[in-house]
Amino acid sequence: MAQTRDKLKQKYGSPDTKGRYIVRPDIGLSVKYKQDENPSEISIIPLNLDTEDTSKSSDEVMPSDEAEEVLDELVPVVERGAMGFAATFSAGCPFSNYTEYERLTILITKRCERRGGGTYSINVRWKE
Numbered sequence: 001m002a003q004t005r006d007k008l009k010q011k012y013g014s015p016d017t018k019g020r021y022i023v024r025p026d027i028g029l030s031v032k033y034k035q036d037e038n039p040s041e042i043s044i045i046p047l048n049l050d051t052e053d054t055s056k057s058s059d060e061v062m063p064s065d066e067a068e069e070v071l072d073e074l075v076p077v078v079e080r081g082a083m084g085f086a087a088t089f090s091a092g093c094p095f096s097n098y099t100e101y102e103r104l105t106i107l108i109t110k111r112c113e114r115r116g117g118g119t120y121s122i123n124v125r126w127k128e
Helices: 005-012 064-074
Strands: 021-024 027-033 039-046 083-090 095-101 104-110 119-126
Touching: 005 021, 005 027, 021 064, 027 064, 039 064, 064 104, 064 119
Parallel strands: none
Antiparallel strands: 021 027, 027 039, 039 119, 083 095, 095 104, 104 119
């Protein structure tokens, strides 16, 4: 189901000096692996973000349609399992959509349209 290191390298090439795969011209992918080579967590983030800590504030965003296209490429809907709990959290302009599936959870953090729109990050965490 999940993308292994070898599959990601075949598809996107070797990671950059910060350990991120370049999945689109301005979009990077960082991956944390389990011991069996399958990812335990992935983060889709703007390449020009200086940190992998997506909880830190930044004005850098990705086009939402491109970021979600990458998500669907890496974790197709049919591989997520049944959808369970879903919620939206808002703190003013930034907001997050949290969706729990049978096999994983997805957290998408976006900037509101009135401030230009875009996606700050997409984080996927596989369940144990």
